[in-house]
Amino acid sequence: MLASQYYIRTLREAPAEAEIASHRLLLRGGYIRPVGAGIFSWLPLGxxxxxxxxxxxxxxxxxxxxxxxxxxxxxxxxxxxxxxxxxxxxxxxxxxxxxxxxxxxxxxxxxxxxxxxxxxxxxxxxxxxxxxxxxxxxxxxxxxxxxxxxxxxxxxxxxxxxxxxxxxxxxxxxxxxxxxxxxxxxxxxxxxxxxxxxxxxxxxxxxxxxxxxxxxxxxxxxxxxxxxxxxxxECATSRAPDAIEPLAESRRELVSTPDTRTVEQVTGLLGVTPDRLVKTLLFRAGDGFIAALVRGDRALNEFKLARFVKGEELRMANDAEVQSLTGARVGFAGPVGLPADVRIIADHEVRAMRDFVTGANQDDAHFVNVNLAADFGVDEWVDLREACHGDTCAQCATGTLQAHRxxxxxxxxxxxxxxxxxxxxxxxxxxxxxxxxxxxxxxxxxxxxxxxxxEQHHGKSGIMWPREAAPFDATILLLSPDDEELRAIADNLYTQLQDCGLDVLYDERDASPGVKFAEADLIGCPVRVVVGRTTRNEGKVEIRRRADGHEELASLDEAVAAVLRLRESS
RNA sequence: CGGGGCGUGGCGCAGCUUGGAAGCGCGCCUGCUUUGGGAGCAGGAGGUCGCCGGUUCAAGUCCGGCCGCCCCGACCA
CATH class of the missing domain: 3.30.930.10 (Bira Bifunctional Protein; Domain 2)
Known part of the structure; x- marks a missing residue:
């Protein structure tokens, strides 16, 4: 493809809306153009x-x-x-x-x-x-x-x-x-x-x-x-601490907690860490209600809850439902004293807790020193919590989970x-x-x-396409299009590479070398061949692999083989 | 849908605080010079300042509403 005849529309600066590398470089390189939010046209290169x-x-x-x-x-x-x-x-x-x-x-x-x-x-x-x-x-x-x-x-x-x-x-x-x-x-x-x-x-x-x-x-x-x-x-599991034997007797105490509804507020007021609290989340599941318990520093994973209730329609209970189930405003729900038809399911981690804090199911009050068995029963133990970076692996029980975007x-x-x-x-x-x-x-x-x-294959100056995805297998830059001799050499190389079955972008435009280099980097074909000063002086062309910048000089006889070799390793 | 940001020639931006002749860089066009990393000089074209309404002698600038775009969140095959 002759660059002078092709549709190359690169941008020196990326439009302001593009933040991530792929968006910026695809716009700048003339691969895509925006039409609306999340709607794009594909240009010839793209x-x-x-x-x-x-x-x-x-x-x-x-x-x-x-x-x-x-x-x-x-x-x-x-x-x-x-x-x-x-x-x-x-x-x-x-x-x-x-x-x-x-x-x-x-x-x-x-x-x-x-x-x-x-x-x-x-x-x-x-x-x-x-x-x-x-x-x-x-x-x-x-x-x-x-x-x-x-x-x-x-x-x-x-x-x-x-x-x-x-x-x-x-x-x-x-x-x-x-x-x-x-x-x-x-x-x-x-x-x-x-x-x-x-x-x-x-x-x-x-x-x-x-x-x-x-x-x-x-x-x-x-x-x-x-x-x-x-x-x-969405579905990662981690290893829960071993369950501990619950206390036989209740030591539960009611404490006044005016207007403290969030875990942060409650732990702040009572001077305890969030992992000493049990969070009670009420859900409507089908025709019934569920109270889901997780440790205070944990997030509930709704996918897991949904899987537990199978096909039943699941949503969080609304304010009125919470009020009628607990007799209190939102923010004071707890497992102690809920209506008998509310199914209590709890995350395994709660089994390793003792003397914890819960809502008291009355306005402006929480319980402290709440204990399993002594104060309330759990209908089912389920893996409900979001896994977190640093949790112990559930599969091998020795490693820790690492989060990756x-x-x-x-x-x-x-x-x-x-x-x-x-x-x-x-x-x-x-x-x-x-x-x-x-x-x-x-x-x-x-x-x-x-x-x-x-995202995976780019550098500061542009894209670095892997061989199988590149818009062209190689690009030839003819730096002095007016030089008849160099032009003949580049033309010949272009024909030879095409005869080898390669798609070649041949930049024979009347443009400055700087433009050609910059655009070639931006567009990112796997191999770049430069016909210019070195060709005139030494009879050799420069062949450069885009992926790592590896460059070699090749005589005109060796050039095609070198291009094929460097492309093969891209 | 909640939070935040932005909308001024094709692209990137300044101007808005404190209302008073629409600017800069890049790109584009013409000519000359240039040719190894987005050239130089000279000349030129190109803008209903997102839209609608309001305030005012006067609005890119102030007020109200709407639309569009981006980011975070919620959601997600």
Whole structure:
């Protein structure tokens, strides 16, 4: 590609709204342009990168035996009602109506569509296993897009869905996708870690996320510093201290705590540390109420509570409900003396506490020296607390958990029969029984990967694309376009590299060397060839690897081989 | 949705406190000079100061409302 004929629009300064490296450099390099909050256009350079990333994914999907399809963006409401997700999917999908008032959503994910699709096509056990995938635009009505391509309202995702006749088949399909993902991230030079994850609105089990550790990510993972435990903060567990024998007798005392409602206020007033207090959180779960207890210095993990109550609708009790359950204003709830039909569940850590502080279920009062058994009973012990940096690992019991910010790049789930049952994706087994197929679901954020690549591979002056993602394999800078001799050399090199199958960006523009160097750094092709002074003086060209600045001089005969060699190691 | 910040030529910003002729750098156009790290000189084009309303002789500047963008939080596949 001749730079003089190409669409290169770099910016000397990044627009003020861009803060993180990938957003800034992709804007400055002329890869993307903003259209609205969380909405971007892809310029020619950006589209090249996107397509290179897609190609890697496509190749690995195909090797893994998946088949590419393309499903619609527009999903009829009826389809989503059949799965029961029209009203519950969060964040709410973007919804539209046509002129006949029919309702649709812009697909945020494609379980419904793909399941309906195969319901018509897969009839016999002979037809499965089958795995279909697509690379498609997804729409999600994000509350707050952020970080350029990290979180958008509209983005590109590769999603795959497997259909099997039994659990063993699902395991094989799942493992094939998992392994393909590992290869994809290896090829893209993204050192991901896989972690335990929540299934969220999709549902399912054995769900793992592929995370790139990055300060600019919006997720947190905990990794053990001595074993291989790794989990999304949403579901991480840590080891609770050993339970201690409860005291036999009550020593409970009522103390006056006017207007002290928060843990901070109560501990301040009573002169104790937060880990001496038990926090009581009241929830409405289905038709009943739950009191969830955690130590005062801990946060309750609502995912864990939700998992505990299974399908029941869960929300925090409102002020009126708290008042009627405890007889007190919000801020004075405690486990002692709650109505008998309130289920008391407590985090394991509470079992290691003695003589603690709780709300007294009356205005402006707390109890001190409260004890398990003597003062109240716990219906169930559950892991309810948020894990924290520095907690002891639950898996190995020796290491400690380390928190890391990260970017979620992919997510794999075993779905089971949730969608196939709801949407009648059934098949006949060898005995003639009609059975729902067992599904798996596997997503990769393609456009997010582009941002992640830049986050992982950039320097002060610009991007440093890994070989497989780069918009061009190499760039040639002709520093003196008016010099006929140098021009002939550069032209020749350009042709030779193209003959080797490389995509080359040939900068033969009438621009100053400074501009060419600066833009080449910014755009970040893996290998840069300079034809200039050294070529005139010594008959050699300079070949530089963008990733580490390694540079060599090569004669005109050796140049092509050197470019190929340096590219190979990028 | 809560908290914070910002909106002035294509981009980055100053001007607003204390109302009185819209500025700077980069980019863009023309000419000449230049060619190893975003060139130099000269000339030039380009702005309803986010929008609506109000106060005032006079509003980029003060007041009210709205819109948009960014960050933190909540939420998240």
């Amino acid at each position: 589209l090249r990168v996107l397509q290179r990333v897609e190609q890697v994914i496509r190749e690995e999907m195909n090797v893994a035996g998946a088949h590419e399809v393309l499903m619609p963006v527009l999903h009829p409401r009826e389809l989503w009602e059949r799965s029961g997700r029209w009203d519950i999917f969060a964040p709410t999908p973007l919804r539209v109506k046509d002129r006949a008032d029919r309702e649709f959503c812009l697909g945020p994910t494609h379980e419904e569509v793909v399941t309906d699709l195969v319901a018509m096509d897969l009839d016999s056990y002979r037809d499965i296993p089958a795995t279909l995938y697509q690379i498609q635009v997804k729409f999600r009505d994000e509350l707050r897009p952020r970080g350029g391509l990290i979180r958008c309202k509209e983005f590109i995702m590769k999603d795959a869905y497997s259909f099997d006749r039994d659990r063993d088949g699902l395991d094989r399909s799942y493992n094939a996708m998992y392994d393909a993902y590992v290869r994809i991230f290896e090829r893209l030079n993204l050192p991901v870690v896989t972690v335990e994850a929540e299934a969220g609105s999709i549902g399912g089990t054995d769900t793992r996320e592929f995370m790139l550790l990055s300060e600019n990510g919006e997720d947190t993972v905990y990794m053990c510093d001595s074993c291989d435990y790794a989990s999304n903060a 990260c970017i979620e790049l992919a997510h794999v789930f075993k779905l089971g029969t949730k969608y196939s049952s709801a949407l009648d994706a059934t098949f006949r087994d060898a005995e003639g029984n009609e059975l729902p197929s067992i599904m798996g679901c596997y997503g990769i954020g393609v456009s997010r990967i582009v941002a992640a690549l830049v």
